[in-house]
Amino acid sequence: MRMVDIISKKRDGQPLSSDEIFWFIQNYTNDTIPDYQVSALLMAIVLKGMIREETVTLTQAMAESGDMLDLSDILDYAIDKHSSGGVGDKTTLVVLPLVASMGVPIAKMSGRGLGFSGGTLDKLESITGFNVNLSDKEFRRIAKDTGLVLAGQTSSLAPADGKLYALRDVTATVESLPLIASSIMSKKLAAGANGIVLDVKLGHGAFMRTLDDARDLATIMVQIGVDAGRDMVALLSDMNQPLGVAVGNSLEVAEAVQTLQGEGPAYFHEHCVDISAYMLKLAGQGAKWVDIDETRAEVESIFKSGQAFDRFRQMVIAQGGDVSQIDDVTKLSQAKIVEPVQAQQAGYIANIFADKIGLASLALGAGRATKADPIDHAVGIEVHASVGDKVNAGDTLLTLHANDENRLKDAMPLIQAAIEYSESAVEPLPLFYGVIDGTDV
16 A cells, blocks of 8 residues: 555545555554655645545544543443633533532543633643643542543544644644544544533634534534444534633633532533533433433532532542632632723623634733643633623723733733624624534434
């Protein structure tokens, strides 16, 4: 088998065979195929696409390029969730304790953030001492003892994806639905999940800007999971404005804790309830939590009981974190400069551009432009308004948390451009735009 033949076959728009795809992934992972040939194949895929069978095979080959995690010795049913990334998205920190509190143990591996889309691990490391770098033995022990563990992905999971992702980033081959979907799903398949809930974001602050694009990506990912034998559901959720009030690592941990205590923003609370309900529906496998509305009501009762907050505390303790910072979130790292931003005019909030808020938080130091960049866990932004709100001139719309005057100055033009006003009333944005069920694809 020759790589040049595979490239020319895809260049001419022909589907690749399973053997060709597995051969390519195995040899590229083993460094026997040069980057320039893989770049050519990636560009051919961008231009010619892949049929469903090809995309599924590519995903499976990438998943099997390294270790395949088997959680069957500690979990009867491994349920996972994945967000396609967003500004202020701290959903995992709330949803996992909720689901675990309802008798469904969770053992999840997450990633770090790049750009303005903050990573779950970065948020958790805002808690002093919290260890995300667990050995396999520690990961399994904590999952078994507490029913909830959240750690970093190891390099041995889907190593082909890491190599391909880095190459796509520098060869203008990122924007391909089969490549995006296989990248996301290969890690999910390798991480041992039986059921997966996908939270696919769309809007200004998401990779998928339109509903059609988000639906197409979600459908491909659901198809991949179904064809690989997983139970799947995808929710299409809004990312035109930040999710919740807090954007920035310590700020988001504090908001997650407040939400677990029943005091978080109402629309973020509702978002977490829906994601949790669909996770439980998959985990119930038709025997429990069949009716999604009844399941939402059960999740609400867990919120009120305080069990989810207790489960989160147990996870923090088990993974070495300073639980006093969870009991009193003011003990989390605090920025030296707190700068309010007022409404420039009276009217209605027409837009709060999530991408500009995210870039402003990046300018403050809350994210990383490259993988090597350090993160300042204390800095970030609080967004006190939502699209559709009526405001008066001088009302505080945002609060900036900074540790550097120059960074604050760099962030301010982005903040000013992030808010648009309307003289007439504006409809609030929906939380969700639809659901794609694996039983329908």
